[in-house]
Amino acid sequence: MSDHSSSYVPSNGFTRWLDERLPIIRLMYDSFIVFPTPRNLNYLWTFGGILTFCLVAQIITGIVIAMHFVPHGDHAFASVEHLMRDVNWGDLIRYTHAVGASMFFAAAYIHLFRGLYYGSYKSPREIIWIFGVVILLLMIITAFMGYSLVWGQMSFWAVTVITNLFTAIPIVGEGITQWIWGGYSVGDPTLNRLFSLHYLFPFIIAALVGLHIWALHVVGSNNPTGVEVKSKTDTIPFFPFYVIKDGFMVVVFMLLFSWFVFYAPNYLGHSDNFIEANPLQTPPHIVPEWYFLPFYAILRAIPDKLFGVIAMVAAIVVLFVIPWLDTSKIKSVSKRPLFMPFFWLFVITCFALGYLGAKAPEGYFLIASQLFTAYYFIFFIIIMPVIGLIETPKELPDSITEAVEGQSGKEGASS
């Protein structure tokens, strides 16, 4: 991993010639063929590959949709329907893109919780983690903008609600909001810029994914034991072992993906978004897509608009600093018995906030969302630093090899 010597040997005249000028095959060979990877990665580590698949699928379907989409308030909704009705397999392209956004977030959240559970954000992987959070942030913005383009009722009012949050900024808020709108309310100019940026951001995400993987390939993958690679016997080459494992899981993921696309394409969406945008009529309940619900719950848990916005943004920004908030040197939560219940309570908190984000913020639901919001931040700001200092972690295996050989002995006995 950290040894940068390459074992690539060009096999013919052309590749030798190319290698002296642009060693791109060498780069690919070193990164995706012989790349030494811990031998004990479990299936949760396949989500990086799954996410790459998601990004590529979104970009390809998105480019085709853009060929048919008309970013104009009078035509956007009808142009989406035109794609669904009059373009060959257009309904599948559009549903793949719409369901794809949900699948992308599902995979991203699993990837993120995997990183949290196994301490993948800790030294020396802080940069990988930070790029990951930036990617998440851009994904959120991109998905939000993409949802707005449908120009249904929920699209329009989601844009109205979210852009109005900027008015919470003292003094300049009003000006910033009008600058974002390109007018005095959400309208055509807004739709046009959302479309332009929605097309741009995925390519920025792709570039950041490149940096994310680059940083990963400098320090190497984390693994379930949290013990760093120590010798050659701890690793196996990426190809064929992880290529085949990732490939298998990508296809399993596609099975779930296709279930939604073919049989329940609108299950994850909101029926109000099949009503064309109407600036004069507010829907009774404005709710975002499921993947934003936890953040929406945090926004509404706080009675003050400005502090609600700050809390919602902080819910993501706090992730940037957790490599330094977590004082424990032990990476995997499985080796930290005192920390573990707090971790799972945090997972429950995220699910609960997701549930509460879909409910009207009143009565018990409001109180519950305030409690869970409080725990969301307490977990990062108090529990993470404190537990690391006072806990007694379990004993770690000496090496990955030792951990695996113990495990494979057990597996052999059970099968």
Place this chain on the structure above:
Amino acid sequence: MNSILKTITKLTALFSAAVVSGIIFTSSALAAGGTGPEIKRQEWSFGGFNGQYDKAQLQRGFGVYKEVCASCHGMKLLSYRNLIQKGGPEFSKEQALAIAKEATVIDGVDADGEPKERPGKLSDRFQGPFKNENEARSANNGAYPPDFSVLAKARTIHRHVPWYTEPYYWGYDMVTAYEEKGSDYIYALLTGYGTAPKGVVMGDGMNYNKYFPGHQIAMAAPLSEDAVEYADGTPTTMEQHAKDVTAFMAWASEPHLNARKNLGKRVQIYLLIFAFLLFLAKKSVWARLKH
């Protein structure tokens, strides 16, 4: 795999613990308040994993739409040619052309600059009953009859279940691919007219409907027994009319459903075999490591 299973077990245990404690400290005071009786899930030929439209039903449904609904409700996203398309009502070209010709279409201007009218063609969109929203409202006591093109997807139902059982129904709806909530709502609405219970003060020109939010709907009960003649001998009950026209609206909002579900099966069988082969390949590749 083991560790994932353990993780899942743990998660489930904790989640159920949370749910159970939730049940204990929330009393029935929180029982979901509804705006009417629960809307039942209907049997639709196009529902579920194997669902396909029933051509005869769509033809009957179009008849109901044309005879009853079309005087107030447009379907601007549909073209007359769609009526011929595979997976739809599949009228013959002659039948669809005859339907199109009944409509008058404004197409460009004549030599004097006046709008030129001609009979409809297959490529024309459905011509709506009103020129614009204002005309529609003025003809309908101020109410605006919604366009039918995607209405079956633009409506939904809300279950009246305790909040802690909602995740169960989300899972249930996902696994059973419950995509016909809008159709169920429309069917319920069409069959949900009645006289207002005592004490309910109705607005001027409003009608009581137990499934409509707020129960006061501007549209009078549109369907009745024998409202439309059926050529195929299907009984012309009010419920049958409602069912057929709802199926037609479902098709209008999702015209490629037949092809989509058919392809889906093939894609999933392909992926299943592919996944199985990759699983075997993975096993055999990883077996190299143990020795």
